[in-house]
Amino acid sequence: MYNILVCDDDKEIVEAIEIYLKREGYNIFKAYNGKEALKIIKENEDIHLVILDIMMPELDGISVASLIRKDKSVPIIMLSAKSEDYDKISGLNNGADDYITKPFNPLELIARVNSQIRRYTTLGSIAEKTSENTYKSGDLIIDDNTKQVTVAGKDVKLTPTEYNILKFLTQNKGKVYSIEQIYENVWEDEAYGAENIIAVHIRHIREKIEINPREPRYLKVIWGIGYKIENLDM
Amino acid sequence: MGNSTKRLIKITGYVLIPIFIIILIFSALSLYYGNENKQIQEANDFFSTDDFKDMYATSIVNNFSINANYRRAETEEGEEYYISGGAGVYYDTQTNVNINDADGIINYLSGDDKNFKYLIINNEENMAFTNVEHTMMTDNIEGIKNRLSQNTTYWNYENGEITTSIDKLKKEEVRYQTVYEYIYNEGNYTVYTSLENNLPYYDQYKTTNIIFDIAKVTYKPALILLPISIIAIIVMTITTFCFIGLKNEKGEVILNSFDRIPLLVAFILTGTLMLIGAGFVAAVYSDNLIVMCTGIITGTVIMYMAGVFTLETLIKRIKSKTLIKSTLTYRVLRRIKNIILIMTKNANITLKLLWIFIVFVLINVICISLIDGIGIIFLIALWIYSFYEINKLCIKLYEIKDAIKQIYSGNTKVHLDVTRYKGDLYDVAVQVNDIAGGLSNAIDEKLKSERLKTELITNVSHDIKTPLTSIINYVDLLKKEELPNEQAREYLTILDNKSQRLKRLTEDLVEASKASSGNIKLNMERLNVNELLKQISGEFEDKFKARKLDEVMSLPEKPVYIKADSRYMYRVLENMYSNISKYAMENTRVYIDVLPNNNKVTIQMKNISKEKLNISTDELMQRFVRGDSSRNTEGSGLGLSIATSLTTLQGGTFNIYLDGDLFKVIIEFNREIN
Numbered sequence: 001m002y003n004i005l006v007c008d009d010d011k012e013i014v015e016a017i018e019i020y021l022k023r024e025g026y027n028i029f030k031a032y033n034g035k036e037a038l039k040i041i042k043e044n045e046d047i048h049l050v051i052l053d054i055m056m057p058e059l060d061g062i063s064v065a066s067l068i069r070k071d072k073s074v075p076i077i078m079l080s081a082k083s084e085d086y087d088k089i090s091g092l093n094n095g096a097d098d099y100i101t102k103p104f105n106p107l108e109l110i111a112r113v114n115s116q117i118r119r120y121t122t123l124g125s126i127a128e129k130t131s132e133n134t135y136k137s138g139d140l141i142i143d144d145n146t147k148q149v150t151v152a153g154k155d156v157k158l159t160p161t162e163y164n165i166l167k168f169l170t171q172n173k174g175k176v177y178s179i180e181q182i183y184e185n186v187w188e189d190e191a192y193g194a195e196n197i198i199a200v201h202i203r204h205i206r207e208k209i210e211i212n213p214r215e216p217r218y219l220k221v222i223w224g225i226g227y228k229i230e231n232l233d234m
Numbered sequence: 235m236g237n238s239t240k241r242l243i244k245i246t247g248y249v250l251i252p253i254f255i256i257i258l259i260f261s262a263l264s265l266y267y268g269n270e271n272k273q274i275q276e277a278n279d280f281f282s283t284d285d286f287k288d289m290y291a292t293s294i295v296n297n298f299s300i301n302a303n304y305r306r307a308e309t310e311e312g313e314e315y316y317i318s319g320g321a322g323v324y325y326d327t328q329t330n331v332n333i334n335d336a337d338g339i340i341n342y343l344s345g346d347d348k349n350f351k352y353l354i355i356n357n358e359e360n361m362a363f364t365n366v367e368h369t370m371m372t373d374n375i376e377g378i379k380n381r382l383s384q385n386t387t388y389w390n391y392e393n394g395e396i397t398t399s400i401d402k403l404k405k406e407e408v409r410y411q412t413v414y415e416y417i418y419n420e421g422n423y424t425v426y427t428s429l430e431n432n433l434p435y436y437d438q439y440k441t442t443n444i445i446f447d448i449a450k451v452t453y454k455p456a457l458i459l460l461p462i463s464i465i466a467i468i469v470m471t472i473t474t475f476c477f478i479g480l481k482n483e484k485g486e487v488i489l490n491s492f493d494r495i496p497l498l499v500a501f502i503l504t505g506t507l508m509l510i511g512a513g514f515v516a517a518v519y520s521d522n523l524i525v526m527c528t529g530i531i532t533g534t535v536i537m538y539m540a541g542v543f544t545l546e547t548l549i550k551r552i553k554s555k556t557l558i559k560s561t562l563t564y565r566v567l568r569r570i571k572n573i574i575l576i577m578t579k580n581a582n583i584t585l586k587l588l589w590i591f592i593v594f595v596l597i598n599v600i601c602i603s604l605i606d607g608i609g610i611i612f613l614i615a616l617w618i619y620s621f622y623e624i625n626k627l628c629i630k631l632y633e634i635k636d637a638i639k640q641i642y643s644g645n646t647k648v649h650l651d652v653t654r655y656k657g658d659l660y661d662v663a664v665q666v667n668d669i670a671g672g673l674s675n676a677i678d679e680k681l682k683s684e685r686l687k688t689e690l691i692t693n694v695s696h697d698i699k700t701p702l703t704s705i706i707n708y709v710d711l712l713k714k715e716e717l718p719n720e721q722a723r724e725y726l727t728i729l730d731n732k733s734q735r736l737k738r739l740t741e742d743l744v745e746a747s748k749a750s751s752g753n754i755k756l757n758m759e760r761l762n763v764n765e766l767l768k769q770i771s772g773e774f775e776d777k778f779k780a781r782k783l784d785e786v787m788s789l790p791e792k793p794v795y796i797k798a799d800s801r802y803m804y805r806v807l808e809n810m811y812s813n814i815s816k817y818a819m820e821n822t823r824v825y826i827d828v829l830p831n832n833n834k835v836t837i838q839m840k841n842i843s844k845e846k847l848n849i850s851t852d853e854l855m856q857r858f859v860r861g862d863s864s865r866n867t868e869g870s871g872l873g874l875s876i877a878t879s880l881t882t883l884q885g886g887t888f889n890i891y892l893d894g895d896l897f898k899v900i901i902e903f904n905r906e907i908n
Contacts, residue, residue, distance in 0.1 A: 010700055016707035055696075081699035083741070084692075103703040103737050106710050179768050196787075199772020223769060223804035224761025224796075 002117055003046055007031040007064070008053035008079065013102075017051065020106050021113060034059025038067060047074055049116055054080040054091065062094045069095035075116040079104065111211040115139070115152040122153060135170040138232030140209060140218045142170050151209050151218070161186075162205045165198070166229075169219065174231035176222050202227055237488075240477040247474035248542055251467060258463040260448075261456035267445060268453040280446040281387060287402045289438065291413050293350045294389060294427055298417055301343065301354050301363035331374055333360045340375070342368040348435035350427065351385070353378050357422040378426075385428035391417055392424050436523065478546050479553035487554035493547050496562045504544040511536030594620070630659055637666050646674035684751035691747040695740045702740070705733045742872040745805075749879035756799045756884060760906055763794045763828050763835055770807045771826070777815040778824070783841075787826045794830045795906035798884045806880050806888070809873040810839055810899055819844035819895070830905055837901040847897065851890045 004026045008014045011032065018028045029044065031037040035058045041047055050068065054061035065076050075098075078091040083101040091099050098112050119139055133144035139152040147163060149156045158166060164186045169177065177185070179198045202221075206213040220230050273283045280286050328340040338360035353364040355375070364378050372378045382388065389398040396405045396414060403410045417423055433440040452459075479487045492500065511533045518529025551557040558564055574589065594616075601613040637648045648670045650663040709729050717723050748754050771785060778785055814824055818841040825840040847854075854874060874890070881888035881901055891898040 010704065012704040013700070013707065016704065016711060019711060020707075081696040081703075083744075102699045103706045106707060178762065178765050180765075196768050196771060199769050200775045201772075203772050203775070221769060221804075223800040224763065224766035224798070225759070225800060226765060227769075 001025065001027050002048040002121065003027045003029060003044065004049045004051065004113065004117075005029040005031060005037060005040055005044075005047050006051045007034070007037040007056070007061070008051075009033060009056045010053070013053075016106075017109070020110055024110055024114070026113070026117075033057050034061065034064040037064050041068060041072065041074075048120060049113060050074055050076045051079055051113070052076055052096070054078060054082060054087070062091060065091070065095040073120075075120050077112060077116060079109075105212075108212050115154075115211065118153045135167065135173075136233070137170055137173045137218060137229050140170065140229070140232075142167055149209070156208050158205065158208060162201050162208075165201055166205050166209075166219070169227065169229040173229040173233075176226045176228040178226040182227065237480045237482075240480055244474050244477040247470045247477075251470050251474070252538055254463045254466045254470070257459055258467065260452065261460040261463060264449040264452040264456045265460060267449045268456075271446075271449075280443040281400075283446070284402075285442065285446075286439075287400060287410070289442065290350070290389065290400065290427075290429070291403060291410050293347050294352070294413055294425070295416055297347075297350070297352050297363075297365070297427075298354055298420075298423075298425060301341070328368065328373065331362070333357075333362055333375055336360050338362060338375075340364060340378070342366070347439065348437045349430045349433045349439045350437075351382055351430060352428075353382060353426040355424040357424060382426050382428045385431050387431075388426070388428035390426045392426075394418065475549065479550040487550060489550060489554060489556070492543070493550050493554075493556075494560070496565060497551070497557070497560050498562045500547055501544070504540045504547075507540035507543070508537050511538075511540060627659075630655060634659065634662055634666060637670070641666070641670050641673060646670050646677055681751075685753060688744075688747045688751045688753045692744050695744050698736075698740050702733065702736055705729075706737065709733055739872075742876065746872040746876045746879070749876050749883065752883055754802070754880075754883060756802065758797050758884070759800055760795050761798050761800060761803060763796055763830075763837065764789045765793070766803060766807065767826060767828065767837070770804065770811055773808070774811045774815055777811075781815060781818065782821045783815070783818055784823045785826060786823050789828050790830050794828060794835050796835050796886075796903040797906050798886070798903060802880045802884060806877045806901065807837075809877045813873055814839065814841050817841075817843055817845065817897075833905050835903050835905045837903075839899045841897055843895045843897045847892050847895060849892075851892055854890060854892075 004021055006014050006017050006021075006028055007030075008017075009032055014030050014032070018030065021028055029040050029047065031040055033056050037050070037052065038059070041050070050065075052061040052064055056064075061078060061080070065078070068074065068076060076096045077098045077100060078096040079100050079102065080087060080091070081102040088099045088101075097116055100109060100112060135142045135144070139150075141150045142148075142163075143150075144167065149158055149163065149166065165182060168182065168186050179196075182198055202219065203213070206216050206219050209218055210216045218230055218232070220228050222228065271283065271285060273285070277283045328342065329337070331338050331340050333340075333355060334357055340362040341364070343363055343365050348365075351364075351366055353362060353366065353375070355362045362375060362378075364372075366372050366378050366381050372381050387399050389400060389403050390396070391414070396403070398404055401407075403413070405411065405414050417425055429439065433443055482488050514533030514536060515530050516533075518526060518533070548557070551560055574593075597616060598613060601609040601616070603609070604612075634650065637650050640648045648666070650667055652660060652663045652667065655663045709726065712726055713730065717726065767787065767789065771787060775785075818824060822842045825838070827836075827838040827840075829836040829838060878888045884903075886901055886903040889900045889902075891900065
């Protein structure tokens, strides 16, 4: 059983999160300000994940995150009503592994918690497991031998076309490809306008591999330029 | 270097410069003299030079020729008188003197060469001439002879024989035979001459001797002193000139009261001083060398000081730029100008102009009436000056006009340099600056208040989001609970929908506020419009399908580019696609066209509204207005407003056209040429 520390100054939110995560089988520690959170972490060595609100009395979430990071590698998910780019960047730069804005979708929160837990507990040494014909970016792994795609250890079922597109983009992760280029590379044929369907395929891929397709983590859309698989191994 | 040090150096310069000038003159003279008289380097003293011998010979001949012409004559009554052929001054005549064992006459004469003493005896006439003083001792020929023989330098002619202490004046010396012959030919004369020991009188012998002695001593040093004194004079003159007109801490030239009086008065004062000096030099003429020298030196010093005062005040006036201002003419003209200014100050503009014009015409008339060329020159100068002034005025007027034009067209950062303007234009320039500043402040205030509004909305939305999170979460939890009846489940669905809408509303509110206040950081990139539309079309493919909308997309064959922010461009088009998917009538076609021309790219979207559009386009684009007045469907009503603001921010235009049920959106951007 994994232990999760939830910290928010709003008791109802903490309780709601507790209900959701308990159903998933996690053990919950609750804190209502930054100092309490730090105290719990100090007392309990085996905390596997921290969910932190940013705006809290006593000690704010950003400070708590950077204090935890001083000696612990436990994953931290920031939870905040602040949704500006600036806030997200500052949260991620101060030790957070993920950032969820309020009001959040409970399913998304659970998915992200599961993902971080899996990553933290079982996929620690994923880098060594990569073999030939295996392509990866962060927790996204494509095994070309078995035609299997996993995201954070979870299998994803893709159609052959979707698989080919994803494989091509992952092979060339970090690079941006336009619809036309993807068509020409995947179909190995010249594009004749029928390539509109690529955009649809990519949306489907995103819906399957991303927790929140509107804010993709792996398959990014550069509007007006093309698509790319984010290189998360940098 | 402090001012007191500089002043000390300057005064030292004033003293040393004339000294060095004297050294220079003496060096030059001695060099000149030395070059003219080569013997200066060989001869031991003046008396062994050819110059001296020439001088002595000339003295003999001159005095002889003057006095030898005297003849004793007798009137018919038996009175004696003398016929003079020369110019020697008759001084004293001594008769009954034994000359050549007979009665004779001695004439005591005065002459220019006071150191040269002579006794000329006319043996035939029994007459003697001498310039020896007539005293008891020299009352007779023997006495005079004795007097002459006291001197070591002598030349005598007795009985046709010459005896002399001067080698080169001996009879054998070809060069001076003429002297001997001259005397010999005149008749039976005996001549005694000698030069006074130590030359007690100031005459040509003494002067030449002094010059010789000085030149002898100074010739060699002069070779060095001449260049040194020249360099010293140049260096000291430059430093002294530099240290005239010292500046105080404020950088102003220090002027004393003498430098402030009118230039003419200053000139009169220094001129008077100079005349006094000249008076000293001219008036003090005396036999006494010391008195004379004192007079000359005093006069020269006074004149020199007068010159220094004049020069100093002139340079100070030039350095402090008051030379012209301190002239009397300038002061008088300025007084006149002030009077005219006072007269015209309170008059209206026409009268003012009239005054200027009358003066202008008057000057013209005066200049023309001066018949000679000077009048014309003045006139042309006046015309050029007038043109220059009018031109300057016009340029400044246009500067102000430009500034006003810029303010009018929205540039409120205009600032005129008011120091450039005078009089009325100055007032105008100051006022223009004030207006620009006021407008600029007003705009800044406006921007500030917009920003504050955005901040307020953002903060409020944060505060709304926290309770909203709980509402959404607990509604979700409640959905998973067993509810007692159908009614309760229906209520819960309504709660769920409304809380979701509230969530979207708060998000859109922040975005709309930021977009309309321009509080957004844009990251402009070169975007392919075809790609963009294909991507968005792919995103909405299933939503369109669900409402049986047929998307007809017509894109140009070649890629078309615009410059925009990728994310915000997506937000604009996403809003439009989202609107279409919500409000378009089912089973209709949606037309998406990209129409590029030479410098614009037009994205055109057409669809048929399912609701009747009884609303104007202006209203439609305002915040919180939606096509359906009932507001039953999802959406915040901010979509069009956000899309419009974002498009404008990225430099595009966003327009909506309604024609019956046809809803048309036209987005236009500048085309980026490949």
